[in-house]
Amino acid sequence: MNNNEANGCVVDDRSPARWAFDVTPGRERHVAEHMAELGCTNVERPTKGYVIAACPPTAVPVIRGLSGVVRALPLLDTDLFDESFGGMPLPVKISDVVQVGTGPYAHMNGIVRALDGEDLLVDVSLMGRIVRVRTKVTHVSVLPLPEPWR
Numbered sequence: 001m002n003n004n005e006a007n008g009c010v011v012d013d014r015s016p017a018r019w020a021f022d023v024t025p026g027r028e029r030h031v032a033e034h035m036a037e038l039g040c041t042n043v044e045r046p047t048k049g050y051v052i053a054a055c056p057p058t059a060v061p062v063i064r065g066l067s068g069v070v071r072a073l074p075l076l077d078t079d080l081f082d083e084s085f086g087g088m089p090l091p092v093k094i095s096d097v098v099q100v101g102t103g104p105y106a107h108m109n110g111i112v113r114a115l116d117g118e119d120l121l122v123d124v125s126l127m128g129r130i131v132r133v134r135t136k137v138t139h140v141s142v143l144p145l146p147e148p149w150r
Helices: 003-007 028-037 059-064 078-083
Strands: 017-023 041-044 050-055 069-074 097-100 109-116 119-126 129-136 140-142
Touching (some): 017 059, 028 050, 050 059, 097 119
Antiparallel strands (some): 017 069, 097 109, 097 140, 109 119, 119 129
């Protein structure tokens, strides 16, 4: 995707678009700090090597030039993504990146490793180790990631 195509994904100058930045592992914190200084909001680090944030259009070219940033990918608006499925939650399948919504692992992101009826086995990172947790399908939400990440 060239710069003109990427800049075309911004709706207008007033509303920041959500972007996913592919970052060299270990540079996520550095990039996230610079993003906050540039006015980006909702900065998330869902998994090693990626930073997601809502950024003003003027910040994206600057972030692309930061040390450690490999590429920038525009994300679909979450509301629009959910509407494409008729308001139904996204179907969960093995290898999906999900966010746990309730319980002791609430707000943690993980990868679905197994389906067991209405339960899921999700690998989450806890204190530097991968921990497999069991949760209900209804207690997770699929993170809508760009196709190149799958």
